[in-house]
Amino acid sequence: MIRPWLSPDSPTRPAPAVDPLAHTADRMALELSAPQEKMRVRGLSVYYGGFRAIKEVDLAIPAHHITAIIGPSGSGKSTLLRSLNRMTDLSGARITGEVLLDGQDIYAPRVDVVEVRRRVGMVFQRPNPFLKSIYDNVAYGPRLYGIRGAALDEIVEESLRSAALWDEVKDRLRQSGLALSGGQQQRLCIARALAVQPEVLLMDEPTSALDPIAALKIEELLQALKRRYTIVIVTHNIQQAARISDYTAFFMMDEARAGVLVEFGPTREIFTTPKDRRTEDYITGRFG
Amino acid sequence: MDRRHSRSRSLWRKGVNALMLIWCGLAMVVAIIPLLWILGHVFLMGLPALSWSFFTALPTPVGVPGGGIANALVGSAITVGVGLVLATPVGVLAAYYAAAHPNRPLGLALRFGTDVLSGVPSIVMGIFVYTLIVLPQRHFSALAGGVVLAFIMLPTIVRSTEEMLRLVPPTLREASAALGAPEWRTFLAVVLPAAGNGVLTGLLLAVARAAGEAAPMLFTAFGNPFMSTALDRPIATLPHTIFVYTISPYADWQAKAWATALVLIGLVLSLNVASRILSWWRAHRLGSVTS
Numbered sequence: 001m002i003r004p005w006l007s008p009d010s011p012t013r014p015a016p017a018v019d020p021l022a023h024t025a026d027r028m029a030l031e032l033s034a035p036q037e038k039m040r041v042r043g044l045s046v047y048y049g050g051f052r053a054i055k056e057v058d059l060a061i062p063a064h065h066i067t068a069i070i071g072p073s074g075s076g077k078s079t080l081l082r083s084l085n086r087m088t089d090l091s092g093a094r095i096t097g098e099v100l101l102d103g104q105d106i107y108a109p110r111v112d113v114v115e116v117r118r119r120v121g122m123v124f125q126r127p128n129p130f131l132k133s134i135y136d137n138v139a140y141g142p143r144l145y146g147i148r149g150a151a152l153d154e155i156v157e158e159s160l161r162s163a164a165l166w167d168e169v170k171d172r173l174r175q176s177g178l179a180l181s182g183g184q185q186q187r188l189c190i191a192r193a194l195a196v197q198p199e200v201l202l203m204d205e206p207t208s209a210l211d212p213i214a215a216l217k218i219e220e221l222l223q224a225l226k227r228r229y230t231i232v233i234v235t236h237n238i239q240q241a242a243r244i245s246d247y248t249a250f251f252m253m254d255e256a257r258a259g260v261l262v263e264f265g266p267t268r269e270i271f272t273t274p275k276d277r278r279t280e281d282y283i284t285g286r287f288g
Numbered sequence: 289m290d291r292r293h294s295r296s297r298s299l300w301r302k303g304v305n306a307l308m309l310i311w312c313g314l315a316m317v318v319a320i321i322p323l324l325w326i327l328g329h330v331f332l333m334g335l336p337a338l339s340w341s342f343f344t345a346l347p348t349p350v351g352v353p354g355g356g357i358a359n360a361l362v363g364s365a366i367t368v369g370v371g372l373v374l375a376t377p378v379g380v381l382a383a384y385y386a387a388a389h390p391n392r393p394l395g396l397a398l399r400f401g402t403d404v405l406s407g408v409p410s411i412v413m414g415i416f417v418y419t420l421i422v423l424p425q426r427h428f429s430a431l432a433g434g435v436v437l438a439f440i441m442l443p444t445i446v447r448s449t450e451e452m453l454r455l456v457p458p459t460l461r462e463a464s465a466a467l468g469a470p471e472w473r474t475f476l477a478v479v480l481p482a483a484g485n486g487v488l489t490g491l492l493l494a495v496a497r498a499a500g501e502a503a504p505m506l507f508t509a510f511g512n513p514f515m516s517t518a519l520d521r522p523i524a525t526l527p528h529t530i531f532v533y534t535i536s537p538y539a540d541w542q543a544k545a546w547a548t549a550l551v552l553i554g555l556v557l558s559l560n561v562a563s564r565i566l567s568w569w570r571a572h573r574l575g576s577v578t579s
Contacts, residue, residue: 122466
């Protein structure tokens, strides 16, 4: 299930303009039809040595929507996010249960981890561009897969356009990635993640290290991106979750300090008529 | 506390502070004096015997005027070069393992072994390589000289590279892994360039130390009055040449010893300066996590 690279013959889509009413339209469409499932988590528990970090999570990630994961610190949100593209393997974690991408378990024995991570990309909390030029940062991913030359240039431009960064950097692609401002660096990281043409984009508190204006630009970007990608975002900022997400999952720590899923549903429902008392307490700020 | 009492306390504090600063300054001067003294002395003694032909001519017999250290310059370059080629890949990869798995038995053993190796006297290394390479081959060689320098450089390279690799933020590694890069690719394309400045400085320190080693050369490269670039023949090196000239009873050779010492110190100093310029340029262009 490999999507073809952008070939010289296929028409290059211009970056979609951000339509202020699109969000409303999407929400209405959501209410009318059940969206497809892009990823499914079944009975997932993640263990670091003997310690269980998250416990038996059952969750569906709908395609082409933004799913927000909220909850207090230590409730396993980041662990869940990382388990979606097997980044937990890097910390030596062990999992039980399944994580399905388009119906196939990514933790099955013969699965190519590299391919999983290409299809499910990640953007981190602090912008972390490589110590290379802007061009080389975005080109790093495609180069891993052997893309060179004019095709590479095209992918770099397309990714920077999709991340709403092209106009600001097109004249200084050879400058260091670190010469950009914080918000620009984060968009560079998003462009870098998009360059390998993922299907899902995981974002771990992507705006928490940015000033409000830069954060707003990223939020607008996410609204535009969800037409092409499925987005899962972990956020501490409840208002942000309410603003941009279509679905919300609320996590909490139980007595054994393992993270559990308390409630999951369309954002509007979670924020106006939550079914669980704990969800309501968290959202109204009775505890943080 | 009334105002008079607090003023005298603050005077006391300022006085003690000034006294301590003076002590520190004096200590610094005392520490610097040997360095300046040596540099100055070598400069004064070595400069008279130095000339342009000194760098390009071969050694002449005693009493014959002229003569130079061209063969020693080439020889030092070759032996240090061989040592670098042997020690750098081994050292950098070993440092990577030690940095990535610091708590595994092999990682601990690596670090301990490196520390022990750095404490072995260089003359003992020379004897070791003598039995390892010179005896089986039945002749002295530049290769043996290169190998012993590799052993001498290895601990410095491993330790400094490991420190620098540890300084690279783990988020850079994670970002590369999240794009689907295998671990070796992440290391070569992201981590090593990020640690690059520090690694280069470590290599330079190792070279500076190795370039000045005379004792191991006695048993391995052995010195050669003629120009040679072959790896399987004895070869002259700068510190060995200094040794030979210094213990001789001839005044003109002793003067040449001073001049050679000046050349050696000058080379090491300019290597240092060049590496700092390189570091600055890299950091200026791309940013750095290890300055």
